[in-house]
Amino acid sequence: MFISKHKTGRDSMTASYVEIDRLKLSPLSLPSICPCQHDLSSKTQAFSQSDSKLKLILSSDGSRGLVGVPRDRRLSVYGNFRTLAAVARAKPNQIDEGEAKGLSLEVDESPNSEEKEVDVGMARDNNLASERHQGVSQLKERIVFGIGIGVCVAGVVLAGGWVFTVALAAAVFVGAREYFELVRSRGFAKGMTPPPRYVSRVCSVICALMPVLTLYFGQIDVSVTSAAFVVAMALLLQRGNPRFAQLSSAMFGLFYCGYLPCFWVKLRCGLAIPPLNSELGTSWPIFLGGREHWTVGLVATLISFSCIIVADTYAFLGGKTFGRTPLTNISPKKTWEGAIAGLGGCIATALILSKILSWPTSLLSAAAFGFLNFVGSLFGDLIESMIKRDAGVKDSGSLIPGHGGILDRVDSYLFTGALSYSFVKTFLSL
Incomplete structure (x- = not known):
């Protein structure tokens, strides 16, 4: 009308x-x-x-x-x-x-209402075409940068040692800066008092040093305890009225961005033991370290990284294709159907790689290792989604075009390293 x-x-x-x-x-x-x-x-x-x-x-x-x-x-x-x-x-x-x-x-x-209807229809079609073109360009950007990141990460994992540790420390520093910026955002500031900016910067530096100290000393307990004590004293002695919210957010930042990534150093560089019954290690290239470089830590890290990548990919594709039932209110786009698809892909990847790499020798152990990697990746993803939701932002940063910030890419790895190292160290034969 x-x-x-x-x-x-x-x-x-x-x-x-x-x-x-x-x-x-x-x-x-x-x-x-x-x-x-x-x-x-x-x-x-x-x-x-x-x-x-x-x-x-x-x-x-x-x-x-x-x-x-x-x-x-x-x-x-x-x-x-x-x-x-x-x-x-x-x-x-x-x-x-x-x-x-x-x-x-x-x-x-x-x-002339008919002409206006035609103009509105043409404008709508142009908007849809523009959105479609923008979506395609963003997808291409994600694929290109995703492949580039994958190649770099694969090279760092294969190199191990100080190369792996320094690269991890750099990623930890950027991720810690993103975390404390989220804590200082308006969404968090409405319900709590963020730590002072100088405390946030000190915590970011401490988080970056933790992987290096782990490689050098072989363990992280003393450095984490000392860092937590220093940060707590700095908050208590600050001018004004110290708040518990400042202490809790700073302590969680040290745990989330500093302590958890150190387990990847312990897994990749600490388990320097040749895997049992591994035929691939005998022909490992000399330019990659030779036979001595083929260790349990390298095999476990490769399997764990592969499981996380496959779990995220299958969960995304399964959710897009079959997703009907929401998984949690924290992340409305995640569905039970996508989670089941990710779990199946993760376990299948662990079983296939265990056959190729001849470790773990038991199919049950390989399936359990894949399941544990899926749980760790899903839990880490939800934790980061909860932080971003309270901060009122979509991405933790804009460092990586098409992917957001460092935390958006490594959230699935934060808890997985600790779970994988504990499982390998406790239940699997070295």
């Missing part, structure tokens, strides 16, 4: 004409709403409310039609109308805005 407006030269009143075609009307509530003449055989019907500032005139040419007025005052008329024209006349500022909004009518200001 369309409304056209014009000014009358005589009294400068606004007139609105409503044309409605092929609709049905009922006079059920007409007498109760307004004192009007409602002879349906007449060509024109006029009615108005005694307590209202609105006057409505209806005219017809012999076929059927329908008109509707405010929802709180239902009005419908039956009759043989083809075209029904309603004219609402009122003096300026006499019809309030709320009463005007009650009319369920589409306003068309242009003289």
Whole structure:
């Protein structure tokens, strides 16, 4: 339905004409709403409310039609109308805005409504095409940078030693900076007091040093305890009124961004033992370290990284294809169907790689290792989603085009390293 407006030269009143075609009307509530003449055989019907500032005139040419007025005052008329024209006349500022909004009518200001409909349709098609093009470009960007990151990470994992540790320390430093920026965002600041900026920077440096200290000393307990004590004392001795929220967010930052990544150093570099029954190690290239470089730590890290990548990929594809049941309110896009697909892909990857790499020797151990990697990756992803939700942001940063920040890429790895190292050290033969 369309409304056209014009000014009358005589009294400068606004007139609105409503044309409605092929609709049905009922006079059920007409007498109760307004004192009007409602002879349906007449060509024109006029009615108005005694307590209202609105006057409505209806005219017809012999076929059927329908008109509707405010929802709180239902009005419908039956009759043989083809075209029904309603004219609402009122003096300026006499019809309030709320009463005007009650009319369920589409306003068309242009003289040619058909041309405007065509323009709107063309604009909608252009917007859809633009969004589709933008989505394709973002997907290409994600794929290109994803492949580049994968190649770099694979080289770092194969190199091991100080190369692996320094690269991990750099990623930890950037991730810690992103975490403390999230803590200082408006979303968190509304419900808690963030730690001072100098404490956040000190915590980021400490987190970056933790992997290096782990490689050098072989364990991390003393350094973590010392770092936590220093940060706690700095918060307690600060000027102003120290808050527990500052201490809790800083301590969790040390644990989340510093302590947990250290287990990857312990897994990759600490388990320097040749795997049993591994035939691939005998032909390991010399430029990659030779046979001595083929260790349990390298095999376990390769399997764990592969399981995490496959779990994320299968969970995404399974959720897009079959996802119907939401997994949790923390991340509405995650579904049970996607989680099951990710779990299946993770276990299958662990079983296949265990056969290729001849470790672990037991299929049950390989399946359990894959299951543990899936649980760790899913849990880490949900933790980071909860932090971003409370911070009111979509991505933790913008360092990686198409992927967001470092935390957006490594959230699935944070808890997985600790679980994998504990499982290998405790249950699997070295």
